[in-house]
Amino acid sequence: MYCLKLADRIYLIGGMAYGYSAQGDCNMYLIDGGGELALIDTGGGDGVSRVLSNIRNMGLDPSSLKVAIDTHCHYDHIGGNKEIKELTGCEIAAHVAEKEEIETLGELSLYEMAGDRGLSFEPTNVDILLDGGERLSIGDLELEIIHNPGHTPGGISIKLKGGDATNLFSGDIASAQGNLNFINGPGFDLPEWKLSIKKLLELKPDRLFPGHGTFLLSGAVDDLILLDQKMNAPWINIVTSVG
Ligand SMILES: [Zn+2]
Numbered sequence: 001m002y003c004l005k006l007a008d009r010i011y012l013i014g015g016m017a018y019g020y021s022a023q024g025d026c027n028m029y030l031i032d033g034g035g036e037l038a039l040i041d042t043g044g045g046d047g048v049s050r051v052l053s054n055i056r057n058m059g060l061d062p063s064s065l066k067v068a069i070d071t072h073c074h075y076d077h078i079g080g081n082k083e084i085k086e087l088t089g090c091e092i093a094a095h096v097a098e099k100e101e102i103e104t105l106g107e108l109s110l111y112e113m114a115g116d117r118g119l120s121f122e123p124t125n126v127d128i129l130l131d132g133g134e135r136l137s138i139g140d141l142e143l144e145i146i147h148n149p150g151h152t153p154g155g156i157s158i159k160l161k162g163g164d165a166t167n168l169f170s171g172d173i174a175s176a177q178g179n180l181n182f183i184n185g186p187g188f189d190l191p192e193w194k195l196s197i198k199k200l201l202e203l204k205p206d207r208l209f210p211g212h213g214t215f216l217l218s219g220a221v222d223d224l225i226l227l228d229q230k231m232n233a234p235w236i237n238i239v240t241s242v243g
């Protein structure tokens, strides 16, 4: 088993949680547009060769990777940028507000934390600057970019319509079961985060593919409703990190 087919055209291709690549990697998803591929996040830097061999083992050519989209600037989502770009020729896409953090491994990237965890990597330039609202063509598919500040200022989610279902790749702004994860990092903004969840709720996603933890293959909007409730509970203002 080299990848996990999650839905039509959508695969889990890397991530430490499922043993598909390396320690330090967030969940990485591959979108197959037919002739062109897109990767959601590039992990913590140590898993690139395994991700590329996972793609090859699917019978796909890594050089058809058109773009790797960073959902946000945290090290566990951008660490593979340089190596993946060099090995496949893909472009790196990220929100304009995080261009500098990604290119310089600034404070918001948490690169020091990466070092504490034994990871090291070099940055590379962001080629495609996003602002939210863009539509990226990947083969015959269209990815819609949604700006979701809160976890970091330039966090984005990616929406993909597939048949009757709405798929949402949410990075760290929303995870399954209403889990809140890491909410007090540098650059986090609770009021913005709450608004971002409401924005995602309106999309009524069926499937949720988050940066960490489990994914949801149906009924994802219910998990976002739970997350919205947790986000607006009175105790949210006094806790800093809860599961
Ligand atoms: Zn994060």
Ligand SMILES: [Zn+2]
Pocket (backbone or CB within 6 Å): 026, 074, 076, 077, 172, 211, 212
């Ligand atoms: Zn993360």
